[in-house]
Amino acid sequence: MLQLNNVSYRKSKSDLVNSVSATVHAGDRLTIFGPNGAGKSTLMRLMAGIIKSTSGTIMYNDSLQTKNAIGYIPQQLALFENLTVKEHLRFYQKMTGNNSKSFMNEMIETLQLKDFWNKQIDELSGGMKRKVNLAVGMIQQPKIVFLDEPFVGVDLAAKHDMLNWLNQLNSRGITIVFVTHDWQVIRELASKMWLMENGELLQKTTVDEVVEDRVELTGVSTALDKMVSFHRT
Ligand SMILES: Nc1ncnc2c1ncn2[C@@H]1O[C@H](COP(=O)(O)OP(=O)(O)OP(=O)(O)O)[C@@H](O)[C@H]1O
Numbered sequence: 001m002l003q004l005n006n007v008s009y010r011k012s013k014s015d016l017v018n019s020v021s022a023t024v025h026a027g028d029r030l031t032i033f034g035p036n037g038a039g040k041s042t043l044m045r046l047m048a049g050i051i052k053s054t055s056g057t058i059m060y061n062d063s064l065q066t067k068n069a070i071g072y073i074p075q076q077l078a079l080f081e082n083l084t085v086k087e088h089l090r091f092y093q094k095m096t097g098n099n100s101k102s103f104m105n106e107m108i109e110t111l112q113l114k115d116f117w118n119k120q121i122d123e124l125s126g127g128m129k130r131k132v133n134l135a136v137g138m139i140q141q142p143k144i145v146f147l148d149e150p151f152v153g154v155d156l157a158a159k160h161d162m163l164n165w166l167n168q169l170n171s172r173g174i175t176i177v178f179v180t181h182d183w184q185v186i187r188e189l190a191s192k193m194w195l196m197e198n199g200e201l202l203q204k205t206t207v208d209e210v211v212e213d214r215v216e217l218t219g220v221s222t223a224l225d226k227m228v229s230f231h232r233t
Pocket residue numbers: 011012016034035036037038039040041042043
């Protein structure tokens with residue numbers, strides 16, 4: 001579905017992403033894992049087409065070359081403080097041209113947005129805003145979605161709603177690529193895992209292999225080794 005060939009991204013004389021080659025397949029549930037500053041967000045932004053690689057190529061298959069096929073949900077909330085939840089979703093619905101009532105209803109239902117449907121964004125808690133941020137990013141019904149730390153500050157109940165919906169979408173074929181430091185989310189949402197450090201993609205593995213200690217980590221820092229070992233069963 002998406003293939004990276006020796007992709008690098010250089011800024012201020014350093015390689016934030018260094019010669020990454022990998023493939024994302026249709027239907028994947030992939031997490032990119034690694035310490036702060038590893039280059040995870042930068043790699044996702046490259047894949048989502050938000051920034052352009054300095055060298056190397058990213059090939060998208062035909063299904064990703066259609067309008068609205070690629071979704072990106074940034075870590076920074078991109079919401080208008082003085083619009084209500086309803087106004088937000090109607091606005092983005094118009095912008096993306098996705099008028100599917102059933103999708104909108106499913107989203108409202110699963111994310112339980114009705115509870116604060118007519119509230120302005122500046123009246124919402126951080127966790128509620130995250131739900132709206134997710135809804136706004138998904139309204140175009142992308143074929144692949146990149147989510148950067150979508151669960152920061154989200155309580156367990158809201159997290160459950162969001163995970164439930166993302167898993168539903170994935171079971172209908174949407175490819176999910178995300179970054180998080182939240183291991184509970186990784187266990188519930190990811191199947192594949194890329195381990196990243198210092199701009200390099202060190203290992204392509206699976207969550208099961210990591211938690212069951214079936215992956216041999218070579219050339220990783222103590223920090224990454226610790227981050228992985230903490231979560232072994
Ligand atoms: N615009 C920029 N210019 C220069 N350096 C940058 C820029 N954006 C990010 N960086 C640096 O690139 C490196 C990778 O950043 P990135 O945000 O991709 O890492 P990350 O793995 O997502 O980190 P975190 O887990 O903390 O979110 C960091 O060292 C960061 O300081």
